[in-house]
Amino acid sequence: MQLVWFRQDLRLVDHPALHAAVQQARAQGEAVEAVFVISRAQWRHHHMASVRERFLLERLNVLGAELARRGIRLHLVEAPWFAEVPAALAALVRERGARALHAMSAIEIDERRRDEAVSAHLSVPCRFVPGCCVLPPGRVLTGKGEPFKVFTPFSRAWLREIAAHGYSLYRAPEPMGAPLGWQPLSLPARSAHETRTLRDWPVHEGAAEARLREFIDDAVLEYGARRDLPAEPGTSRLSAYLAAGILSPRQCLAALHSRLGTLPLTRDEPGFAWLNELIWREFYRHLLALEPRLSMNQPFQLHTRALAWRHDEQAFAAWCEGRTGYPIVDAAMRCLKQTGWMHNRLRMIVASFLTKDLHLSWQRGEAYFMSQLIDGDLAANNGGWQWAAGTGADAAPYFRVFNPTTQGQKFDPQGDFIRRWVEELADVPATCIHTPHDGWRHKGREAYPSPMVDHAVARLQAIAMFRQLPTGGDEA
Ligand SMILES: Cc1cc2nc3c(=O)[nH]c(=O)nc-3n(C[C@H](O)[C@H](O)[C@H](O)COP(=O)(O)OP(=O)(O)OC[C@H]3O[C@@H](n4cnc5c(N)ncnc54)[C@H](O)[C@@H]3O)c2cc1C
Structure with missing residues (x-):
């Protein structure tokens, strides 16, 4: 029997490890079985949001049924900490008589160490194949064979590679045998928060593909203008x-390709703006895989370790709860808390506010985001936070500090987003919605907090904090 270990790849289509297991099993006339290891204690240690955990477990129930219909049994194994995974998998391998383990390679350091321990512990071969990126980490390097530290040259090299070699994806496997029964994981009733959040993220078969198709058909060409x-x-x-x-x-x-008849590989082609975001995803994943310190709370630019971030629990709580007195920041943070998701522009604004206006460390913001986000992803989250804080690869220059008021005016000009999430401001007209304390007269005025910092002053302090740093030279 060939065993496939599912991790952050809860799908059947374009799954290189599943594909490899099926190929090998067919060649040797064997069965395929699958396993997922539930590591709740480790997930909490990694700040995984409870809604994300629920989302994964509900998806597992769907995946188990999809696999069972194809004659592949999914085993759910509990190993609370990664350190317990090798023994748990060894027991399953023994019990089921597996002859090889197949999985997709991880990029995060704890996951990589877990996988090394599994390889060392198991008595059967463990085959890890890339699959979480279009191009695997290590494939897009500078002329000197080093990782890119700046996005634009990375994206040019990435596009060259795709233009030269294309890409291909694996179909879902044909059934390996008669359909099997499936005993879903028994989950407690959803909490009210889970019900609200998961409504936006259905996990039934085909739900993600349907959303992708709808976006590509209806919205991708306007993405650049509306994103x-x-x-x-x-x-x-x-x-x-x-x-x-x-x-x-x-x-x-592939969806973009088939809609446009070609892949948009240059900046001025329709659809490129969206492809570019997928390349940002690859950039951060490649960096995380190649720079282990990014998984360990360390800044990419090492000299920024000396930054004198403040410790102020009240300020941090006000930011988390959306009580900063800056309407766009507060709307964004309340939206995050209630839905487990936040728009990219808002992630940049609130991350800048935490680090450059409140002078609190990006690590705290990164961990808080992780504890709330349904899409929590170490590479993208770490990349986004370090970009905003000015400590990362290709980060925003330290002297360019987002102004939360003008950001709101520019990207939520009528205040529609703010009114949706900040009920104290529900009646405020567009003319005052971004500066409700300057001249807006209304009974709700007292209920909405005053700005907790003066942005103009805080901005200068942030710049001074960076200027005091011994200069870099250690970005490698
Ligand atoms: C401080 C901060 C924290 C972030 N944390 C996360 C996180 O934990 N998980 C996460 O998936 N994204 C994160 N992002 C990136 C981005 O905000 C989200 O991917 C995006 O908002 C998701 O919305 P969408 O699916 O509609 O994206 P679209 O705009 O439609 O983009 C398509 C896909 O590309 C990827 N993507 C888009 N923008 C980025 C980006 N800047 N960096 C990396 N990948 C990107 C995502 O997978 C996204 O689903 C973060 C950004 C910042 C600034």
Whole structure:
């Protein structure tokens, strides 16, 4: 029997490890079985949001049924910590008589160490194959064979590679035998928060593909113009599916390709703006795989370790709860807490606010995001936070600090997004919605907090904090 270990790749299409197991099993006249290891203690240690955990477990129930229909049994194994995974898998391998283990390679350091321990512990071969990116980490390197530290040259090299070699994806496997029964994992009733959040993220068979198709058919060509407006449904909302591997990035490429008849490989082609975001995803994944310190709370630019971030629990709580007195920041943070998701423009605004206006460390923001997001993904989250804080690869320059008021005016001009999430401001007209404390007279005024910092002052302090750093030279 060939055993496939599912991890952050809860799909049947474009699954290289499943494909390899099926090929080998067919060649040797064997069966295929599958396993998923539930590591709740480790997930909590990694700050995984409870809604994300629920999303994964509900998806597993669907995946188990899909596999069973193809004659592949999915085993669910509990190993609370990664350290317990080798023994748990060894027991299953022994019990089921597996002759090889197949999985997709991980990029995060704890996951990689777990996989090394599994390889060392098991008595059968463990075959790890790439599959979480379109191009695997290590394939897009500088002329000197080093990882790119700047996005634009990375994206040029990535596009050259695709233009030269194309890409291909694996179909879902044909049935391996008669359909099997499937005993789903028994889950407690959803909490009210889970019900609200998961409504936006169905996991039934075909749900992610349907959303991808709808976005590609109806919205991808306007993505460039609408992607920064949080009040509009201008982005794909595929992130939770991509983060859990319910959808592969190559499926996204293929959908774009088939809609346009070609892949948009240059900036001015229709559809390129969206492809470019998928390349950002690859950039951060390649970096995380090649720079283990990014998985360990360390900044990419090492000299920024000396930054004197403040410790202020009250300020942090006000940011988390959306009580900063800056309407766009507060709307975004309340939306995150209630839905487990936040628009990209808003992620940039609130991350800048935490680090450059409140001078609190990006690591705290990164962990809080992870604890709330249904699409929590170490590479993208770490990349986004370090970009905003000015500590990352190709980060925003330290002297360019987002102004939360003008960002709101520019990207939520009528205040529609703010009114949706900040009920104290529900009646405020567009003219005052971004500066409700300057001249707006209304009974609700007292209920909405005053700005907790003066942005102009905080901005100068942030710049001074960076200027005091001993200069870099250690970005490698
Ligand atoms: C501070 C911060 C934290 C973030 N944390 C996460 C996270 O935990 N998980 C996550 O998936 N994304 C994260 N992002 C990236 C981005 O905000 C989300 O991927 C995006 O908002 C998801 O919405 P969408 O699916 O509609 O994306 P679209 O705009 O439709 O983009 C398509 C896909 O491309 C990928 N993508 C888009 N933008 C980025 C980006 N800047 N970096 C990496 N990948 C990108 C995502 O997989 C996304 O689903 C973060 C960004 C910032 C600034």
